[in-house]
Amino acid sequence: MEPQLAEPSPKGSRKVILQGNEACAKAAIYAGCRFFAGYPITPSTEIIEFLSSEMISVGGTFIQMEDEIASACAIVGARWGGKKAMTATSGPGFTLMQETIGYAAVTETPVVIVNVQRGGPSTGQPTMSSQQDIYQVKYGSHGDYEIIAMTPSSVQEMYDFTIRAFELSEKFRTPVILLADEVVGHMREKVTIYEGEKAIRGGHRNYVVSPQEDFYTGGNCLVEGQLHDEEGMRIGHLPSKSGEFIRSICGKIQNHIDEIQDVQSYFMEDADIAILAYGSVSRSALNAVKQAKGIKLSADEKEGKLRFLKKLVRKKSAEENPYSHLNVGLIKVNTVWPFPEKQIRRLAAKCRYVFVPEMNNGKYCREIERCLKECKVISLPKIGGEMHSPAELLESIAKEVKEDE
Amino acid sequence: MNRLMERYLRLDALPTLFCAGCGNGIIQYAAISAIENLGIRKDTALVSGIGCSSWIPCYLNMDVMHTTHGRALAFAQGLKLARPGKKVIVFTGDGDCLAIGGNHLLHACKRNIDITVILVNNHIYGMTGGQKSPATPENAVTKTSPFGAYDEPMQGAEIAMSLGATYVARWTAAHPVQLQKSIEAGIKHKGFSLIEVISQCPTQSGKSVYGNKDPAFIINYLKQNSFIYKEGMEEPSGRIKCGILLHDNDKPEYIERMENKTEQYRKRL
Amino acid sequence: MKISIDKGLCKGCGICLSICPKNVYGFSANRNSYGSSMPEAVSESECIGCSLCERMCPDAAINVEEEQKCG
Secondary structure (H helix, E strand, O other): OOOOOOOOOOOOEEEEEEEHHHHHHHHHHHOOOOEEEEOOOOOOHHHHHHHHHHHHHOOOEEEEOOOHHHHHHHHHHHHHOOOOEEEEEOHHHHHHHHHHHHHHHHOOOOOEEEEEEOEOOOOOEOOOOOOHHHOHHHHOOOOOOOOEEEOOOOHHHHHHHHHHHHHHHHHHOOOEEEEEEHHHHHOEEEEEEEOOOOOOOOOOOOOOOOOOOOOOOOOOOEEEOOOEOOOOOEOOOOHHHHHHHHHHHHHHHHOOHHHHOOEEEEOOOOOOEEEEEEOOHHHHHHHHHHHHHOOOOOOOOOHHHHHHHHHHHOOOOOOOOOOOOOOEEEEEEOEEEOOOHHHHHHHOOOOOEEEEEEOOOOOHHHHHHHHOOOOEEEEEEOOOOOOOOHHHHHHHHHHHHHHHO | OOHHHHHHEOHHHOOOOOOOOOOHHHHHHHHHHHHHHHOOHHHEEEEEOOOHHHHOHHHEOOEEEEOOOOOHHHHHHHHHHHOOOOEEEEEEEHHHHHHHOHHHHHHHHHHOOOOEEEEEEOOEEOOOOOEEOOOOOOOOOEOOEOOOOOOOOOOHHHHHHHHOOOEEEEEEOOOHHHHHHHHHHHHHOOOOEEEEEEOOOOOOHHHHHHOOOOHHHHHHHHHHOEEEOOOOOOOOOOOEEEEEEEEOOOOOOHHHHHHHHHHHHHHHO | OEEEEOOOOOOOOOHHHHHOOOOOEEEEEEEOOOOOEEEEEOOHHHOOOOOHHHHHOOOOOEEEEOOOOOO
């Protein structure tokens, strides 16, 4: 790496109205990203548009490549040249990048890839939202590897998670995916942003060829896509060493899951019904939870304020609030991968029901079913490009609970 | 062991996986001599794709990136853009560069970005066991052209010229000295340079293309069946056209163009 | 000239025999580590030090140096 700024410098923070994609681009600059290669694709295009000039104003490099394959390759190349690098894309482009994501994982290259999800498969629904890539993001490239993926649900989270994506990728020397979707990518909200550049400390590869991690520092780095040993030499033909290598690159993420995971909970203290959601759907889910509690809805309300209001809720009659009998809370998963199994199990320990709404055919729900054996896990899939409305969620939950009684 | 190569090779990785008589070693020597002559070892990174020829840099004690199939040029451009003051040399083969990597070649040439490509053309997919490549001559019987190839073979050097590369040369493995000089010139050239090397794969193209697996036979064949091109000469047909085919110093290089265009914007800030 | 051929690197391809302008090399009874026949500088005194064999050896096995005169 080139020398970093000595101190983190959140000198001035200010509040602005930004679009999600724009916030992501601004966060990348703040996190020290100085190389962007990309290819325009809806609904992520605002990121490449914004960075085409912004990257130049901070002395970085911007290039529009010939396709998404080349974009992903270029950021890996640039990272070995010592520049923090990012690309942004959507479904079809993300599919093309899978080859290089595997390469980045095996070569322990820290890069950030933004996937603003749209409906698939294939060209699918370019302008509509989805969460259909939830498995592709983990299993998209061939072979065994681990990935870190974060799912923002607001413009503020687009900003914050992008910064964290750079921190995690540098620390664990691994590609990190910001798994946004069209809803958060295109919405505009108030967001707190920072001036300057955040200092991000880099980690080391598990398989270190030399103390120097970058090219042109005299370290004779051998960056090798085949399974390799500490010297970079291939070991693909040696079963025990190859197994050790795979365990190492998977283990460096699996073994630090406590540090990586980010799972938030709302009203889960005494809830016996949980909605488990990630990304933009968790907005609807939080809204639904508040409706059930009879809490007046406001985007800005803080947890503490809500707790006070919660006490008033119970007094409301069933006529005013048909869902007041549902003792429901929200588990919001921000790092979908590595799967935060322990944390989810802990939060849902007292639950009879866990509802998993997602904008796909019911994918992440399978992971939840696998880890929560004691309660009833119900998938609430929605495909077609629209988000679940809070009313829809509450209806489905009430129906399910009633049927059981 | 050769004294020059001893200083560059990763000794614990030897011997190379190349077959006896493979042209890759000859090209490796030429590239190393060029780097040594120019004194740019510390300032040079080597990038390669997939295939036998892409293993050439993996045995060298330098900064090396052994990437995915066809993508070497895309990785290399990222690296070059991140460190414009440094040198990047790409080792690639006829399948890697002209088939799966064709789009990246097109755009790298068109950009005229300052990268040197050594395109090792052995007319065949050697590593996978002798299948037809984009450069396989017509009528050659390979594992995937059992009735004789009927695709028109692609000419790497001519394609690079037509796409906008600004230094293009072709040599064979039987021209080690000229090859080294062209690599040196390509590295010094400010712009996209591509040096195609017609190389022998005694194991696969020896069987499919030359009808003789003896490396010495193929070397002699390459020497006798090639000619060195001089501007304005009448070109003998059916022989490999060698020499410096294009050297254009007028077309501006990509990063220079990029910096010129953004200079005004930077100044205004 | 002093010609040395590395037994561990030579793969016995025979290119050096074919391209030497002075026919310095011949196959010997020696075997390299692969078990194939190895070349030998049978007419070392004929060597003019053109280094073509060094350049053309695909395995960096050949080294040609001017002989160090003792004393």
